[in-house]
Amino acid sequence: MSDINHQTYHARLEQIQRIAQHHSLQITTITPIAYQELGPCPYNNFIYKHELSQPPSSTSFHPPNPYTTSPPDRTTTTYILRMSNPLAMGINPHASRIENELAAMSLARQGLESHRPGLGSLIPRIHTFCSKPTHPDDLPWTLMEYKSGVPLDEFFPSQWDSIKKSTIEQVADILAGLRNCPLPLGITYGGLALSSTDGRIISAEMTTTNGGPWPTYEALLKARLRHELHDADSSPIINGWRSNGNGIRDRLDSLIDKFPSLTFFRTLIPESSSTVT
Template identity: 35%
Template structure:
């Protein structure tokens, strides 16, 4: 039995008890979504579709309102519940649910101009912070199917329709005026008055930070600490790499951010703005939802491009070649990457080509990613690889670090 499946019945029992005790709902049908009991990788969340035996009536009462929630609507019969996996790797339990609910609230306000609405409403939540053993979010079931199920097979014209809508979403998120109560970069939570305020970042477990530069400095220092405990990396002490990394963290980061003119900008960052988190109605060719805010945060607008949109890196910074290179099976889909850039340009969305100095920030992020390569540090993937493959990956990343440090002058 895999670690994901070990408490399967316990989770179902938890949901039934929760619905009964907090929402006065009995007899719900609970079905897992996108769940593979044999998956070797730990899920960040367990997601279930809830179907009620009858629609909610006007007389239904579901208790006092929590921050970030709305009342359950009369006539509703189906919902989604997300259970935070307490064993998810690298996820900070203390504010992860609060951060997701708060970001959903902000995103709903930022995207309020889209009809019908594209951000799921939240009806209730429970913190994952100790002593709680189970964090949860009960939210609206949004219509549509994941874009990634059909995107690759779509003609380019239909892809363009989707990309145009994505660009509008991103423009709205970037243009949203954050509340004055959010003063720093990182995660968000609710204070005692229900205001959304800065806190530690869910996927990092540290923060918040006064600046984008401080975020990267802290992340690099944390990465070096973690590298010390990895038996394959051994802190990158071999071949003098560790000394060079420490010198870069100590005296090189400031120079990398000096030319970033927009360094003080901060915005809502989804951080997983990908086709599998967009729902789509093929009959209308409309995106019906932007979902899954588990990694979302408040950071510089460039962070969305560092985490969500991969491929064609140099072209996104310096312009696309003409003619475009041919697409390859496992490589960059040049036609889609160029179409995405064109849609962003039409709306003047902030993107790498418009962010003066961003290439130097991208170099810092490349160092961060290389210090803790996923294939050498993730416990799930390590179990699936022979030692020779792990060492090969480790050595490739050492070479990459050396090349980056040479480029940076350290």
């Protein structure tokens, strides 16, 4: 087990204090969520529950834009802060995870709400964010609505059949709503970002695969295979599948070059596939 996640713990707390000061938030309690000091790998995000001594003032956050909202009332004192970890495994360092998340959450909220009014409230509201910190070593972050609950896999197994049926129907509703997400014109395959000129949602590099956006789903899958080989290159054990002169790497490269003409790969490509983000 490693302390890789805890090495910057105090630096993150200092950043939280700067965020609180900038937005005039009177934080009384900071609670890490799903956090252990020792772990086998870096966390994707560092998540903190903030409890305030008083609700944010009307000037605490910037005026709402299409991707953020003001707190719903003047009584809410609990919020969630998510900080992106740049050391997370398998992450494209050139993609903006914060902007991708904001855009995806906005589209998901629209899709759910259009499918069934009120369903969009499942998506936490974003109150403010910073995708490009200027302070050295600060992490990108979002401050969002706190939602209580329990993980579905912990709740579901012990329930009566009638409750399980109702739960499955609710999950089906959510999936149907997500399939209705309205994609803006010009969005292709890959990630999402916010335009620096007018703030609209645009195509961008993918957060979990190097490169993008891509014009076709085939191109995305091919890039994903190359991404996995790149990870293998950095492994001292696998050594990019080049060890012992066994020709495995040459065959893998040839296989990817022939993609998607091979029959096997064509089974991975649906006739009508949705944009992947």
